[in-house]
Amino acid sequence: MTTVKAYAAQDASTPLAPFSIERREPGPHDISIQILFCGVCHTDIHFVRNDIGMSLYPMVPGHEIVGRVLQVGNKVEKFKAGDYAGVGCLVDSCRECGNCSDGLEQYCENGFVLTYSFYEKDGKTVTQGGYSSQIVVDERFVLKVSDALPLEKVAPLLCAGITTYSPMKYWKIGRGHKVGVLGLGGLGHMAVKFAASFGAEVTVLSTSPSKEADAKRLGAKQFVLTNDEDQLKKVTNYFDFIIDTVSSNHDYEKYLYLLSPSSTLILLGVATEPMKLPAIHMVFNRKAVAGSIIGGLPETQEMLDYCAAHNITADVEVIPIQQINEAYERILKGDIKYRFVIDMATL
Ligand code: NAP
Ligand code: ZN
Ligand code: ZN
DSSP, X not given: OEEEEEEEBSSSSSOOXXXXXXXXXXXXXXXXXXXXXXXXXXHHHHHHTTSSSOOOSSBOOOOOEEEEEEEEOTTOOSOOTTOEEEEOSEEEOOSOSXXXXXXXXXXXXXXXXXXXXXXXXXXXXXXXXXXXSEEEEEGGGOEEOOTTSOHHHHGGGGTHHHHHHHHHHHTTOOTTOEXXXXXXXXXXXXXXXXXXXXXXXXXXXXXXXXXXXXXXXXXXXEEEETTOHHHHHTTTTOEEEEEEOOSSOOOSHHHHTTEEEEEEEEEOSOOOSOOOOOTHHHHHHOOEEEEOOSOOHHHHHHHHXXXXXXXXXXXXXXXXXXXXHHHHHHHHTTOOSSEEEEEGGGO
């Protein structure tokens, strides 16, 4: 075991604070990584504050990890010491079910293992995430990261990137589609970049008037303020897809009106209340409501390679780890453009 520095939440209400954790010695298939940058996802806040009711403490959050390989096990084939590497939301899965065999580890039929606040397959060890100086992960769950892009801007691709890329690939979103991106935060700003890159016409649907110029800079053709009824009317029955990245409970029916017939509302945000959805929208207009979670390992690698080839990265504000609690408060106020990334050298 190696003792490494980290920042942890001890319970759902006290601020994150310095902490030490143990990392296992790398086994034959393991890679030990020195973490250079870790993005701050809104899911980290949901987990730290136990919004979903499945949190395990003490908890070291963080699942948008990039770093440098320190050491590899003797059966590791893809990596060597010194390579750049990425780790996202998953560190294990059953590896045997149909979905794992198809590279859809995020839908593992026997249960995946999340990067933090989750039991490993031994049922006892609790995973700890990227707000730490090192991590040890099986090579199947480690991604290759190009050195062509700035690493701090690549880190958010490991969650915000793949979470928005994967549904766009699944629903074949591209040229000829009108796509609404609901919520311009960490996920939302990546959704705009990908949808625009795939050739779709993008509209940002936002509660924040101050984000209009950024929305257009990121690739949106239009910006609609969702609390302005007149602006909403102009996009009624308009979209082929709405990608909903809102991080809290909200009125879904309001956005079903904006979908054209035979179109789809894709949920990515984690709302805790049951949805209220009058069947009339789906029955009379063949509208669908669907959801999507992150992406599998092969698709995450494909997304990273696509980003390297097309120069796509996140817009980030790099912070020292000591500012993490303040960063959480700013995310909750919507005061972030558009992802905080922790410089782990400050730990
Ligand atoms: P974020 O950076 O905080 O962005 C969320 C955005 O939603 C905000 O910037 C804001 O945009 C909008 N918003 C927030 N509260 C709202 C409200 N009450 N009504 C309307 N709009 C509101 O969060 P994120 O990191 O992008 O994550 C978004 C959600 O996705 C979180 O719930 C997170 O847990 C979840 N998530 C899911 C997956 C997955 O695999 N499905 C992966 C990662 C994250 P405007 O200012 O533009 O309105
Ligand atoms: Zn995330
Ligand atoms: Zn599986």
